[in-house]
Amino acid sequence: MSIDQPALNRSRSEPPRGAASSHIRNLRIWWREVDRVLLGLIVLLMIISTIAVAAASPASARRLSTSAERLPDLYFFWKHLAWQALALGVLFGASLMSRETARRFALVLGGGMLFFMFLVPFIGTDINGARRWIDLGLRFQPSEFLKPAFAIALAWVFSWRMRDPNLPVRAVSLALTGVVVFLLALQPNFGEAVLFAGVWAVLVMLSGLSFARIGSLLGAGAALITATYFIYDNARHRIDSFLGGGTAFDQVDLAERTLLAGGWTGTGFWLGLKKMRLPEAHTDYIFSVIGEEFGLLACALILCLYLALAARVLMRMIDEDDLFTMLAGSGLTALIVGQAFINMLVNLRLFPSKGMTLPLVSYGGSSTIAMGLMVGLLLAITRRNPFLKRRTAGLAQLMGLGDEPARGRASIRGSAS
Amino acid sequence: MNAMSLMDPLAVRTAHPPISERSQLMSLREEALDTARMRILLLVALFVFIAFLGLMRIVYLGSSDRAYAATTLEEALLPARGEITDRNGVPLARMFPAYSLWFNPDAMGDGGAPLVNSPAYVAAGLKAIFPDMDQAKIEARLASGKAGYLRRRVLPEEANRVQELGELALEMPQEPDRHYPQGSMAAHVLGHVAADGHGRVGMEQVLDERLRDPALRGTPVALSIDMRVQGALEDELERGMKLNDAMGAAGIVLDVDTGEVLALASLPEFNPNKIDQEGASNMFNRVTNQVYELGSTFKPLTVAAAIDAGVVKDFGRRWDAKTVHIGKSRLRDSHSYGETLNVAQTLIHSSNTVTARIADELGAERLRRTMMDLGMHERPYIELPARGHPIWPGEDWPRIRNMTVSYGHGIAVTPLHLASAYAAMVNGGTWRPATLHKLAPGEAPRGRRVFKESTSSRMRQLLRMISIYGTGRNADAPGYRVGGKTGSAEKPGQGGYRRTSLISTFAAAFPMDRPRYVVVTMLDEPRGTVASSYQRTAAWNAAPIVGRLVPRIGPMLGVRPDERRDVDISDLKPLIPGADK
Numbered sequence: 001m002s003i004d005q006p007a008l009n010r011s012r013s014e015p016p017r018g019a020a021s022s023h024i025r026n027l028r029i030w031w032r033e034v035d036r037v038l039l040g041l042i043v044l045l046m047i048i049s050t051i052a053v054a055a056a057s058p059a060s061a062r063r064l065s066t067s068a069e070r071l072p073d074l075y076f077f078w079k080h081l082a083w084q085a086l087a088l089g090v091l092f093g094a095s096l097m098s099r100e101t102a103r104r105f106a107l108v109l110g111g112g113m114l115f116f117m118f119l120v121p122f123i124g125t126d127i128n129g130a131r132r133w134i135d136l137g138l139r140f141q142p143s144e145f146l147k148p149a150f151a152i153a154l155a156w157v158f159s160w161r162m163r164d165p166n167l168p169v170r171a172v173s174l175a176l177t178g179v180v181v182f183l184l185a186l187q188p189n190f191g192e193a194v195l196f197a198g199v200w201a202v203l204v205m206l207s208g209l210s211f212a213r214i215g216s217l218l219g220a221g222a223a224l225i226t227a228t229y230f231i232y233d234n235a236r237h238r239i240d241s242f243l244g245g246g247t248a249f250d251q252v253d254l255a256e257r258t259l260l261a262g263g264w265t266g267t268g269f270w271l272g273l274k275k276m277r278l279p280e281a282h283t284d285y286i287f288s289v290i291g292e293e294f295g296l297l298a299c300a301l302i303l304c305l306y307l308a309l310a311a312r313v314l315m316r317m318i319d320e321d322d323l324f325t326m327l328a329g330s331g332l333t334a335l336i337v338g339q340a341f342i343n344m345l346v347n348l349r350l351f352p353s354k355g356m357t358l359p360l361v362s363y364g365g366s367s368t369i370a371m372g373l374m375v376g377l378l379l380a381i382t383r384r385n386p387f388l389k390r391r392t393a394g395l396a397q398l399m400g401l402g403d404e405p406a407r408g409r410a411s412i413r414g415s416a417s
Numbered sequence: 418m419n420a421m422s423l424m425d426p427l428a429v430r431t432a433h434p435p436i437s438e439r440s441q442l443m444s445l446r447e448e449a450l451d452t453a454r455m456r457i458l459l460l461v462a463l464f465v466f467i468a469f470l471g472l473m474r475i476v477y478l479g480s481s482d483r484a485y486a487a488t489t490l491e492e493a494l495l496p497a498r499g500e501i502t503d504r505n506g507v508p509l510a511r512m513f514p515a516y517s518l519w520f521n522p523d524a525m526g527d528g529g530a531p532l533v534n535s536p537a538y539v540a541a542g543l544k545a546i547f548p549d550m551d552q553a554k555i556e557a558r559l560a561s562g563k564a565g566y567l568r569r570r571v572l573p574e575e576a577n578r579v580q581e582l583g584e585l586a587l588e589m590p591q592e593p594d595r596h597y598p599q600g601s602m603a604a605h606v607l608g609h610v611a612a613d614g615h616g617r618v619g620m621e622q623v624l625d626e627r628l629r630d631p632a633l634r635g636t637p638v639a640l641s642i643d644m645r646v647q648g649a650l651e652d653e654l655e656r657g658m659k660l661n662d663a664m665g666a667a668g669i670v671l672d673v674d675t676g677e678v679l680a681l682a683s684l685p686e687f688n689p690n691k692i693d694q695e696g697a698s699n700m701f702n703r704v705t706n707q708v709y710e711l712g713s714t715f716k717p718l719t720v721a722a723a724i725d726a727g728v729v730k731d732f733g734r735r736w737d738a739k740t741v742h743i744g745k746s747r748l749r750d751s752h753s754y755g756e757t758l759n760v761a762q763t764l765i766h767s768s769n770t771v772t773a774r775i776a777d778e779l780g781a782e783r784l785r786r787t788m789m790d791l792g793m794h795e796r797p798y799i800e801l802p803a804r805g806h807p808i809w810p811g812e813d814w815p816r817i818r819n820m821t822v823s824y825g826h827g828i829a830v831t832p833l834h835l836a837s838a839y840a841a842m843v844n845g846g847t848w849r850p851a852t853l854h855k856l857a858p859g860e861a862p863r864g865r866r867v868f869k870e871s872t873s874s875r876m877r878q879l880l881r882m883i884s885i886y887g888t889g890r891n892a893d894a895p896g897y898r899v900g901g902k903t904g905s906a907e908k909p910g911q912g913g914y915r916r917t918s919l920i921s922t923f924a925a926a927f928p929m930d931r932p933r934y935v936v937v938t939m940l941d942e943p944r945g946t947v948a949s950s951y952q953r954t955a956a957w958n959a960a961p962i963v964g965r966l967v968p969r970i971g972p973m974l975g976v977r978p979d980e981r982r983d984v985d986i987s988d989l990k991p992l993i994p995g996a997d998k
Contacts, residue, residue, distance in 0.1 A: 165445050202460060208452040256478075264479050296479040300472055307468040314461045318454045323446075326453050330460060341467050348474045 030096055033383040035316065041309045042091070042360065042375050046084060048290075048302065049361040053080040055269060056289040056363070059281040076282050080363050087372030094376025095383070099325065102380040103152055110149030116142035117183045124187075132187045143184060143192050144370035148377045150180060151199050151335055155327035158207045162323050169207070173200060190228065190235060191354040195339055197221075202334040203327050238352045251285070252346070252353050254278050259291035259299070259347060266295030282363040284355060287347040302361070303344055310337040313382060325381060332378040336360070336371075497593040499627065499634035501607065501620060503644040504677075504855045508598055508637070510607055510621065510689075515594035516576045518568040520558065524585040531586045536560040542582045543567070546575055570594065595621075601686040603647050605702045606640065606678075606801070606853060609689035618700050620853060623800045639855040641677035646670055649969040650680040654938060657962040658684055661943035667703035667832050668962070670970065671935045673840040673926060675861035676849035678799070679934065679974070681705075681833075703941070706803040708829040711939075712906030713767045713955075714924045715825030717876060719776050720760060721842050722787040725872040728779045732992060735759050736771040743817045748773050761992045764879050765887030767903065769824045776823030781814035784823060790867040791838040791848055797831050798850030805831050825904060832922070836937040839924050843880065843900075843932040846873045878986045881929040884960075885986075886993055892925055892960040894967040896978025901925025901936075901963060903955035908942070918942045921955035925963045928976055929984040938962045 057076040065071045097105060116134050120142060124131040132141050154176065160167045177200040184193040201221070205214055228235045258274040258281075261267065272292040275281050281289050291299045313333040317326045336359050343358040345351035357364055359371050496512040503509055522531035532539055536559035544552040547568065555567060567587070571579065576589050595610040608619025614629075616622040620640060627633055650668045658666040670679040683703040687696030701707065723729040735757035741748040754766045763771040776784055788794065796804040808829035810818050821827040833851060841848035846868035849861065868876070880900030883889045888903040904922040907914035922939045926932040943958045945951035952958070971978065 161449065162446055165442070206453045206456040206460070208449055208456070260478060296475050300475050303468055303471050303475070307464060310464045311461060314457050314464075318457050321450055323450060323453060326450075326457065330457055334460065337464060341464070341471070344471055345467070345474075348471060348478070350470065350474055 026096070030383075032386055034095060034379055035312070035382045035384070038309065038312055038382060039095075039379060041305060041312065042379075045302075045305060045309075045360040046088070048305075050077075050081065050084060051269075052286050052290050052361055053077055053282055053363045055272065055293045056275060056282040056286050058270070059272075059275040059278060059289070060283075060363075062276065063279065063281070076363050079365075080282075080368070083363075083365060083368040087368045089372075090369055091372040091376040091379070094373050095379035097377075097380045099381055099383060102377050103156060103324070103328070106149040106152035106377060107156065110146060110153045113142045113146035113149060114180070117146065117180070120183070121186055130187050130189060132189055138366060140366040140370075143180075143187075143189065144367040145373065146180065147192075147195070147335055147370065148332060148374035150176075150196060151203075151331035152328045152377065152381070154200060154203050155324055155331050158203055158327050159322075159324035161207070170204060170209075173204065188232070190232070191342075191356045194342075194354070195335060195356075198338055199331050199335050202338075203331050206327055206330055207323075238354075251279055252349060255285045255288040255347055256349055258285065259288040259296075262292040262295050264295050264297055266291070266293050266298065269293055283357050284343070284353075284362070285347060286358055286362045287344050291347070299344075306337050306340045306344075309333070313378065316382060316384075328381045329378065332374060332381065336374060336378070495631070495635055497634075498595065498610065498614075498629055499624075500637035501624070501628070502637045502639050503603075503642045503647070504639055504679075505643065506637075506639070507644045509603060509640065509642070509644070510595060510597050512593045513596035514591050515596075516571040516573065516589040517566060517592050518571050518579060519565070519588045519590055520567050521564055521586050521588045522562045523564070524588060531562055532559060532584055534584070539582060539584055539587075543579070543587075546578045595689075597689045599644060600690065601688045602644070602651060603642055603681070604686045604689050605683045605700070605704070606642055606681050607689055609692055618702075618803065619801060622802050623853075641672075641679065641853050641855045642681070643679045643973065645973045646970045647680040647682065649966060649973075651682045651684070651686070653962050653966040653969070654682055654684050656965075657938070657940060657958060660946060660948035661940055661958040662946055663940040663943040663958075665703055665941040667707075667937075667939045667941075668966075669704050669832060669836045669935075669937050671836045671840055671851060671937075673844040673932050673935055674849075675856050676837070676840070676851045676864075677856055678851055678853050680970075681853075702801065702803045703939070704832050705797055705799055705801050706805040706831065708805045708807055708831055709920045709922075709939070710826050710829045710906045710909065711832070711835055711920065711922050711924075712825040712904035713769075714835055714902050714904030714922050715823065715828075716764060716767065716772045717842065717880060717902050718787070718791065718838055719772055719779070719784065719823040720764060720879065721868055721872055721876050722784055723775045723779045724875055725787070725868050726779055726783050729760055729775065732760050732989060736763065736774055738763075738768055738770050741770050741773050741820065743820065746817055748820060759992050761879060761882055761989050764883050764902065765993065767888055772824045773820035776819050777816065781816065781819035784819055785814055787867065788822070788828070790865065791834070791841060792850075793828065793830050793834055793838070797833040797837070799833060800853050807831070807834065825906060832937050832939050835922070835924050836935050839926055839937070840935045841867050842876050843873060843926045843929075843935070845870050877926075877929050877932065877984050878989055880926065881984045882986055882989060882993070884925070888954075888956040889923065889925070889960050891956060892923060892963040892967075894927075894964050894971075894978075896980050897967045897971050897976065898928035898930055898979075898983050899925050899963065899967055900927070900929040900984070901960070903960055905954040905956075917953075919953050921953065921959045923955050923959035923963050925967075927967055927971070928979075928982070930982055933976055934970075934974060936963050936966060938966070 054074065054077045058073040061071040061073050061075040094102070120131060120134060123134065125133040125135045125139065127133060132143065133139050134142055154173050157173045157176070158169050160169050177196060180196050181193045184190075184196065201217060204217075209217070229239055230236070254274075254277055258272070258278050261272065261274040267273075270293070272289065275289045275292055278285050278288065287299065287302070290302065310333050313329055317329045320326045320329070339356055339359050342351060342354055343356045346353050346356070357367070360375070364371065498512055500508055500512070501510040525531060536556050539559055540552050540556035543555055544550050550568075558565070558567065571589060579587055579589060597604075597607060604619075606619050608617050608621040610621055611617050616625040616628065621628070624638055627638065650670060654666040654668045657663070666684040668680070668682045671677070672679060681704050683701070685699045687699040720729065736759070738750065738754065738756060738758045748769055750768050750770050752766070754762065754768065758766065758768055758771050760775070762768070763775075792798060793807055794809045796806055810822065810827055814822070818827050837848060837851050846866055847864040848867045849864035877900065880902060881898065883902055884893045884900050889899070889901050892899050892901055901924055904924070906920045906922075907916055908918045908920060909915070910918070920939065920941060921943055922937065924935070924937045926935045938959045940958050943949070943953055945953050949957035968978065
């Protein structure tokens with residue numbers, strides 16, 4: 001018996017009668033095991049995304065129209081709908097996997113995408129001065145697809161410690177992160193590099209790095225950011241404009257004007273005016289467009305939705321007693337919610353402009369698929385047999401406030417202890 | 418089956434450690450899991466904290482008045498494209514909230530007929546407001562039910578009358594429009610803004626990025642142009658062009674010390690407010706883009722080069738003025754003024770032969786070097802995008818080419834080249850690039866020295882003498898101490914030069930005792946008319962333009978007429994027979 005083979009007593013269901021019935025059975029198991037609250041949050045965010053892209057599409061379509069070709073106002077909306085449909089399919093497919101399959105799939109995917117990342121400097125496509133894309137009939141960013149695989153792979157590496165505490169997991173994980181960050185810095189793509197480094201930092205923290213080390217890690221991070229500031233013009237401009245308030249009418253300033261133009265309740269759908277002057281309205285600054293048309297209250301709601309998503313997954317992870325699951329679930333959550341928070345803070349002018357999209361909400365083309373894959377894997381990792389009731393240490397006990405917990409937390413493994 | 422394999426299926430595959438180590442490993446695992454749980458709690462706290470920050474920020478932004486400040490008066494007044502002014506702040510190009518007339522067949526919103534009345538009735542109503550409209554065409558447009566512009570520019574009172582037609586489908590969206598309040602004045606300097614929102618032809622194109630930059634477009638850009646001078650120049654050029662029945666005219670007023678262009682005109686002009694077929698064909702800039710053989714106006718440059726090189730030391734020396742024979746070619750003067758001439762007489766009477774002989778003595782290389790120092794071998798220095806390549810005779814000049822260049826043939830440059838060269842000749846010998854940007858005091862480029870100070874001083878005397886005693890008399894505005902040289906060059910045509918079609922130029926500077934401005938005027942193919950006593954040469958058409966222009970612009974530019982002041986020519990005066998009379 002193991003955790004990826006649910007202990008549900010399946011003898012109650014009829015014996016297998018062919019492929020179709022086994023599919024139906026699998027689906028029923030999926031429905032019982034999947035985190036339906038999380039699924040609901042994700043679907044809710046995707047619905048918000050559909051509306052928000054519809055709101056932002058005219059602004060971007062007009063901005064990107066040339067005298068030769070005039071894009072219809074809802075150009076991005078229709079494309080986004082198609083991408084979202086595909087992403088939903090990928091999401092569903094990925095969430096059908098068992099935890100073990102998800103891990104293997106992520107490792108294979110990670111290997112493949114890392115290979116493409118190495119190829120990017122040679123066969124990549126340049127867009128806006130950055131070489132991030134690979135064109136194989138369909139254009140995609142390998143780093144987008146590497147993200148979920150990377151989090152899961154790192155979690156796997158850290159969980160080696162469970163078998164042998166002497167394995168150099170930190171060195172291996174650091175080397176892996178270093179390679180990815182280096183490849184990203186070459187493109188250059190600092191936003192993604194920060195995310196990859198961030199997920200590593202989160203996982204190394206969860207794996208029990210001492211607080212003294214965490215402190216020095218924070219110091220090193222600060223030093224690295226300072227170094228980037230002095231080495232890279234792009235980073236310097238962004239940080240300067242953040243600290244110095246920036247010149248009027250730069251992107252961030254336009255974004256704030258857009259965000260605030262609707263007041264608390266917004267101008268109403270398709271009635272925003274400021275968004276028309278905003279570059280990247282459908283991607284990086286979609287949060288501001290939501291602010292203009294649906295109001296600051298809607299912005300606050302979206303922020304709370306992401307927080308709820310993070311809290312839901314993380315609190316459930318506390319209940320887990322498999323380190324790999326804990327780390328993989330937390331890592332994926334940190335990636336999604338971390339990127340979302342950074343994007344929203346940029347829009348609220350609490351963070352320097354990073355060139356990051358709002359995950360699940362922004363228009364993204366092929367990266368919408370990558371995001372679907374990511375949440376699909378998260379759903380797969382967090383699948384749990386609802387009939388396996390664990391009696392884990394409560395939060396109070398964890399903090400040493402409550403009674404001494406009984407030895408053998410999970411009722412099903414009492415026999416061995 | 419034990420607890421370990423329950424927890425981690427992979428562990429089963431590892432070799433079983435001894436019991437004591439196993440229990441140690443077990444406790445290590447429990448510890449690791451507990452730590453991870455605590456750390457996940459920390460992570461949750463971190464996310465809660467960030468979300469709290471974000472929410473506080475939203476509350477702060479929402480309750481602050483920044484939402485209202487987002488639409489400031491300043492922003493409302495910020496033009497969609499920056500203003501252009503002249504050097505004194507007179508607006509030359511500004512944004513103007515104009516109306517346009519747009520046909521929106523869906524305005525009624527009921528899916529029925531787009532118009533209340535019949536298309537014929539509405540078209541007739543529009544025709545009554547806009548008499549130049551094609552009624553049949555508009556009626557067809559309205560009947561077709563296709564959205565589109567009916568008219569790009571509508572005046573406010575016209576907009577009111579269109580409103581009175583009571584048709585919802587006739588919309589009048591406000592569109593910021595580029596307006597040139599001075600009409601066609603300085604059109605070649607300004608250019609225009611095309612339908613794509615980008616500037617074309619003139620400074621609109623050069624400054625396009627600057628004018629559209631939201632951070633900068635609030636402040637107007639000042640050009641070096643002085644609108645009063647520009648107006649006078651265009652007025653006089655137009656008058657001269659009409660009097661002499663010329664094809665076109667060009668003129669430039671240049672500050673000799675800074676290179677700033679005070680006025681630049683190319684006639685016929687176009688109206689940047691309304692670009693049509695005819696206007697588009699007139700966008701060609703004769704001052705900076707068209708190259709001409711400018712003829713005798715080059716003679717002072719040759720003489721200056723010769724003085725500078727020490728070839729002309731004795732102004733009393735008499736030069737042979739007979740026809741020059743080089744191989745099969747003969748170089749002649751149009752009129753004979755005697756067997757020999759001195760340098761002053763050469764310029765006064767504009768003698769080709771003596772200038773050619775001076776150049777011959779100077780040598781091709783030294784003349785070529787001077788011409789290159791004056792920038793005659795490359796496109797003129799100015800910001801405008803339309804700048805013509807000179808026709809430059811290349812490296813090794815044969816003797817005959819040296820001689821023809823000396824009096825302005827076999828080399829074709831723009832009038833702007835000539836103006837910059839004259840500025841260098843009279844300002845003490847320093848060549849500076851021309852500019853259309855207003856320069857603050859002390860901002861003038863250092864330039865490069867072409868002539869010695871002493872040469873420049875001699876040239877001021879000689880140029881002044883031409884307009885006192887010679888072909889430039891018609892330009893001698895009393896009290897303004899004008900000095901300048903005429904040039905009447907035959908236009909090249911099929912099979913040699915055409916004797917009847919001329920380019921007549923007058924290149925002048927004033928006041929000669931301390932030159933401030935260079936004025937170059939040029940007429941393209943003037944005809945002999947009553948006004949020019951049936952003459953085609955510059956003395957009778959281009960020079961009088963300068964003679965009339967200088968008294969108009971002098972006072973505006975701070976040059977007062979003064980009969981008692983002049984450049985001292987007493988040492989050269991005895992060389993001119995009859996000058997004392």
